[in-house]
Amino acid sequence: MTSAGKKSVLIVIRHSPYGSSLARASLDTALAAAAFEQPVQLLFMGDGVLQLLANQDSKAIGARNMGSLLSSLPLYDINSVYVDAEAGLRYGVDLSRAPVATKALAGSEIHQLMSSFDHLLGF
Protein backbone atom coordinates (compact mmCIF):
# COMPACT_ATOMS: atom_id res chain seq x y z
CA MET A 1 0.00 0.00 0.00
CA THR A 2 1.13 3.48 -0.72
CA SER A 3 0.94 5.81 2.24
CA ALA A 4 -2.15 7.96 2.57
CA GLY A 5 -4.58 9.23 5.12
CA LYS A 6 -7.12 6.65 6.19
CA LYS A 7 -10.55 6.92 4.62
CA SER A 8 -13.64 5.54 6.29
CA VAL A 9 -15.51 2.98 4.20
CA LEU A 10 -19.08 1.72 4.48
CA ILE A 11 -19.68 -1.53 2.61
CA VAL A 12 -23.33 -1.77 1.61
CA ILE A 13 -24.34 -5.41 1.17
CA ARG A 14 -27.47 -6.04 -0.89
CA HIS A 15 -27.06 -9.62 -2.14
CA SER A 16 -28.46 -12.81 -0.61
CA PRO A 17 -25.78 -15.16 0.78
CA TYR A 18 -25.82 -17.95 -1.81
CA GLY A 19 -27.51 -16.44 -4.89
CA SER A 20 -24.52 -14.42 -6.05
CA SER A 21 -20.76 -14.54 -5.68
CA LEU A 22 -20.94 -10.82 -4.89
CA ALA A 23 -22.10 -11.73 -1.37
CA ARG A 24 -18.77 -13.40 -0.70
CA ALA A 25 -16.84 -10.68 -2.56
CA SER A 26 -18.31 -7.98 -0.32
CA LEU A 27 -17.20 -9.74 2.86
CA ASP A 28 -13.77 -10.50 1.39
CA THR A 29 -13.42 -6.78 0.67
CA ALA A 30 -14.37 -5.96 4.27
CA LEU A 31 -11.79 -8.42 5.61
CA ALA A 32 -9.12 -7.06 3.25
CA ALA A 33 -9.83 -3.51 4.41
CA ALA A 34 -9.56 -4.61 8.04
CA ALA A 35 -6.31 -6.46 7.30
CA PHE A 36 -4.85 -3.20 5.95
CA GLU A 37 -6.16 -1.38 9.02
CA GLN A 38 -8.60 0.78 7.10
CA PRO A 39 -11.70 1.70 9.13
CA VAL A 40 -14.57 -0.31 7.64
CA GLN A 41 -18.20 -0.78 8.68
CA LEU A 42 -20.99 -2.85 7.12
CA LEU A 43 -24.62 -2.17 6.27
CA PHE A 44 -26.97 -4.97 5.22
CA MET A 45 -29.91 -3.87 3.07
CA GLY A 46 -32.58 -5.51 0.91
CA ASP A 47 -31.88 -9.17 0.05
CA GLY A 48 -28.58 -8.78 1.90
CA VAL A 49 -30.32 -9.21 5.27
CA LEU A 50 -30.70 -12.92 4.41
CA GLN A 51 -26.97 -13.23 5.13
CA LEU A 52 -27.90 -12.66 8.79
CA LEU A 53 -30.05 -15.80 9.11
CA ALA A 54 -29.06 -18.00 12.05
CA ASN A 55 -27.84 -21.60 11.68
CA GLN A 56 -26.89 -21.46 8.00
CA ASP A 57 -25.79 -24.79 6.53
CA SER A 58 -24.25 -24.53 3.07
CA LYS A 59 -22.68 -28.01 2.89
CA ALA A 60 -25.18 -29.36 0.39
CA ILE A 61 -24.38 -26.66 -2.17
CA GLY A 62 -20.62 -26.85 -1.65
CA ALA A 63 -20.30 -23.17 -0.78
CA ARG A 64 -18.51 -21.45 2.08
CA ASN A 65 -20.82 -20.88 5.04
CA MET A 66 -21.51 -17.14 5.05
CA GLY A 67 -22.79 -17.30 8.63
CA SER A 68 -19.40 -18.61 9.79
CA LEU A 69 -17.61 -15.91 7.83
CA LEU A 70 -19.82 -13.25 9.42
CA SER A 71 -19.23 -14.59 12.91
CA SER A 72 -15.49 -14.05 12.37
CA LEU A 73 -15.86 -10.29 11.77
CA PRO A 74 -15.12 -9.28 15.39
CA LEU A 75 -11.79 -11.15 15.13
CA TYR A 76 -10.87 -8.64 12.42
CA ASP A 77 -12.00 -5.74 14.60
CA ILE A 78 -15.06 -5.13 12.44
CA ASN A 79 -17.55 -4.32 15.16
CA SER A 80 -19.94 -1.89 13.52
CA VAL A 81 -22.50 -3.89 11.57
CA TYR A 82 -25.77 -2.18 10.66
CA VAL A 83 -28.94 -3.55 9.17
CA ASP A 84 -31.93 -1.99 7.48
CA ALA A 85 -34.62 -2.72 10.11
CA GLU A 86 -37.42 -2.64 7.55
CA ALA A 87 -35.73 -5.26 5.34
CA GLY A 88 -35.07 -7.45 8.36
CA LEU A 89 -38.77 -7.37 9.23
CA ARG A 90 -39.85 -7.98 5.63
CA TYR A 91 -37.73 -11.13 5.40
CA GLY A 92 -38.55 -12.26 8.95
CA VAL A 93 -34.89 -12.40 9.98
CA ASP A 94 -34.50 -12.75 13.74
CA LEU A 95 -31.64 -10.32 14.27
CA SER A 96 -31.20 -11.39 17.90
CA ARG A 97 -29.94 -14.75 16.56
CA ALA A 98 -27.81 -13.37 13.70
CA PRO A 99 -24.23 -14.74 13.34
CA VAL A 100 -22.87 -11.29 14.21
CA ALA A 101 -24.21 -8.54 16.47
CA THR A 102 -26.00 -5.86 14.47
CA LYS A 103 -27.61 -2.50 15.04
CA ALA A 104 -30.97 -2.07 13.29
CA LEU A 105 -31.55 1.32 11.64
CA ALA A 106 -34.63 3.11 10.35
CA GLY A 107 -34.59 4.74 6.92
CA SER A 108 -33.61 8.20 8.15
CA GLU A 109 -30.79 6.75 10.26
CA ILE A 110 -29.48 4.88 7.19
CA HIS A 111 -29.36 8.18 5.33
CA GLN A 112 -27.39 9.75 8.19
CA LEU A 113 -25.03 6.77 8.39
CA MET A 114 -24.26 6.86 4.66
CA SER A 115 -23.53 10.58 4.79
CA SER A 116 -20.87 10.09 7.45
CA PHE A 117 -18.37 8.02 5.41
CA ASP A 118 -15.65 8.99 2.96
CA HIS A 119 -16.53 6.11 0.64
CA LEU A 120 -19.51 3.82 0.03
CA LEU A 121 -18.84 0.47 -1.60
CA GLY A 122 -22.10 -1.01 -2.81
CA PHE A 123 -22.38 -4.67 -3.66
Add this chain to the structure above:
Amino acid sequence: MIYSLLVVSSPASGGCTQTASGFARSLLTRGHSIHRVFFLDAGTDTGAATAVFPQDEVDRLQPWVELAEQHAVELILCISSALKRGMLDQAEANRHDRVAATIHPAFTISGLGQLVDATANSDRLVTFGG
Protein backbone atom coordinates in the same frame (compact mmCIF):
# COMPACT_ATOMS: atom_id res chain seq x y z
CA MET B 1 -9.89 15.27 -8.07
CA ILE B 2 -8.52 11.73 -7.76
CA TYR B 3 -10.97 8.99 -8.72
CA SER B 4 -10.93 5.22 -8.59
CA LEU B 5 -13.50 2.96 -10.24
CA LEU B 6 -14.81 -0.40 -9.06
CA VAL B 7 -16.43 -2.59 -11.73
CA VAL B 8 -18.40 -5.64 -10.56
CA SER B 9 -20.47 -6.64 -13.61
CA SER B 10 -19.48 -8.56 -16.74
CA PRO B 11 -19.21 -6.77 -20.11
CA ALA B 12 -21.18 -9.69 -21.55
CA SER B 13 -24.25 -8.69 -19.54
CA GLY B 14 -25.71 -5.20 -19.48
CA GLY B 15 -24.00 -1.91 -20.19
CA CYS B 16 -22.13 -1.33 -16.93
CA THR B 17 -18.59 -1.72 -18.17
CA GLN B 18 -19.29 0.54 -21.15
CA THR B 19 -20.69 3.14 -18.77
CA ALA B 20 -17.59 2.73 -16.61
CA SER B 21 -15.10 3.13 -19.49
CA GLY B 22 -17.07 6.13 -20.78
CA PHE B 23 -17.05 7.67 -17.29
CA ALA B 24 -13.29 7.10 -17.04
CA ARG B 25 -12.70 8.84 -20.36
CA SER B 26 -14.90 11.78 -19.31
CA LEU B 27 -12.98 12.14 -16.05
CA LEU B 28 -9.70 12.48 -17.92
CA THR B 29 -11.24 14.90 -20.44
CA ARG B 30 -12.32 17.12 -17.56
CA GLY B 31 -8.88 17.15 -15.98
CA HIS B 32 -9.43 14.65 -13.16
CA SER B 33 -6.99 11.82 -12.52
CA ILE B 34 -7.72 8.10 -12.14
CA HIS B 35 -5.75 6.29 -9.45
CA ARG B 36 -6.94 2.84 -10.45
CA VAL B 37 -9.76 0.78 -11.95
CA PHE B 38 -10.42 -2.38 -9.93
CA PHE B 39 -12.42 -5.24 -11.47
CA LEU B 40 -14.07 -7.57 -8.96
CA ASP B 41 -16.30 -10.63 -9.24
CA ALA B 42 -17.96 -10.84 -12.71
CA GLY B 43 -16.24 -7.54 -13.56
CA THR B 44 -13.01 -9.47 -14.13
CA ASP B 45 -14.52 -10.79 -17.41
CA THR B 46 -13.66 -7.34 -18.77
CA GLY B 47 -10.02 -8.37 -19.13
CA ALA B 48 -10.74 -11.27 -21.50
CA ALA B 49 -8.43 -11.01 -24.52
CA THR B 50 -10.34 -13.86 -26.15
CA ALA B 51 -13.87 -12.45 -26.01
CA VAL B 52 -15.45 -11.88 -29.44
CA PHE B 53 -18.32 -9.39 -29.51
CA PRO B 54 -21.02 -9.55 -32.21
CA GLN B 55 -20.39 -7.27 -35.20
CA ASP B 56 -23.51 -5.24 -34.45
CA GLU B 57 -22.36 -4.51 -30.89
CA VAL B 58 -19.52 -2.28 -29.73
CA ASP B 59 -16.22 -3.74 -28.59
CA ARG B 60 -16.10 -3.60 -24.79
CA LEU B 61 -12.39 -4.35 -24.44
CA GLN B 62 -10.88 -1.68 -26.69
CA PRO B 63 -11.94 1.38 -24.62
CA TRP B 64 -10.08 -0.05 -21.62
CA VAL B 65 -7.00 -0.89 -23.66
CA GLU B 66 -6.94 2.71 -24.91
CA LEU B 67 -7.26 4.07 -21.36
CA ALA B 68 -4.32 1.92 -20.28
CA GLU B 69 -2.10 2.51 -23.31
CA GLN B 70 -2.84 6.19 -24.01
CA HIS B 71 -3.47 7.46 -20.48
CA ALA B 72 -1.57 4.96 -18.30
CA VAL B 73 -4.74 4.07 -16.36
CA GLU B 74 -4.04 1.12 -14.06
CA LEU B 75 -6.44 -1.79 -14.65
CA ILE B 76 -6.44 -4.44 -11.92
CA LEU B 77 -8.33 -7.75 -11.97
CA CYS B 78 -9.04 -9.26 -8.53
CA ILE B 79 -7.03 -12.48 -8.43
CA SER B 80 -9.57 -14.71 -6.67
CA SER B 81 -12.41 -13.52 -8.92
CA ALA B 82 -10.23 -13.80 -12.05
CA LEU B 83 -8.78 -17.26 -11.53
CA LYS B 84 -12.13 -19.00 -11.02
CA ARG B 85 -13.37 -17.39 -14.24
CA GLY B 86 -10.35 -18.54 -16.26
CA MET B 87 -8.89 -15.04 -16.48
CA LEU B 88 -5.15 -15.79 -16.40
CA ASP B 89 -1.96 -13.94 -17.27
CA GLN B 90 1.01 -16.01 -18.42
CA ALA B 91 2.41 -16.38 -14.90
CA GLU B 92 -0.90 -17.69 -13.52
CA ALA B 93 -1.39 -19.96 -16.54
CA ASN B 94 2.05 -21.47 -15.89
CA ARG B 95 1.49 -21.70 -12.13
CA HIS B 96 -1.82 -23.55 -12.49
CA ASP B 97 -0.77 -25.61 -15.50
CA ARG B 98 -3.33 -24.12 -17.92
CA VAL B 99 -2.87 -24.10 -21.70
CA ALA B 100 -2.87 -20.35 -22.28
CA ALA B 101 -3.04 -16.86 -20.86
CA THR B 102 -6.49 -15.37 -21.43
CA ILE B 103 -6.27 -11.73 -20.30
CA HIS B 104 -5.18 -8.72 -22.33
CA PRO B 105 -1.76 -7.39 -21.25
CA ALA B 106 -3.32 -3.99 -20.50
CA PHE B 107 -4.71 -5.64 -17.34
CA THR B 108 -2.83 -6.80 -14.24
CA ILE B 109 -3.92 -9.53 -11.83
CA SER B 110 -3.57 -8.60 -8.16
CA GLY B 111 -5.24 -8.85 -4.75
CA LEU B 112 -8.05 -7.07 -2.92
CA GLY B 113 -5.41 -4.98 -1.17
CA GLN B 114 -5.31 -2.92 -4.38
CA LEU B 115 -8.99 -2.04 -3.89
CA VAL B 116 -8.34 -1.09 -0.27
CA ASP B 117 -5.40 1.03 -1.42
CA ALA B 118 -7.67 2.69 -3.98
CA THR B 119 -10.14 3.71 -1.27
CA ALA B 120 -7.31 5.16 0.82
CA ASN B 121 -5.77 7.12 -2.06
CA SER B 122 -8.82 8.45 -3.91
CA ASP B 123 -11.17 11.34 -3.25
CA ARG B 124 -13.99 9.43 -4.94
CA LEU B 125 -14.59 5.74 -5.53
CA VAL B 126 -17.39 5.00 -7.98
CA THR B 127 -18.91 1.51 -8.26
CA PHE B 128 -20.36 0.19 -11.55
CA GLY B 129 -22.67 -2.82 -11.61
CA GLY B 130 -23.72 -5.11 -8.81
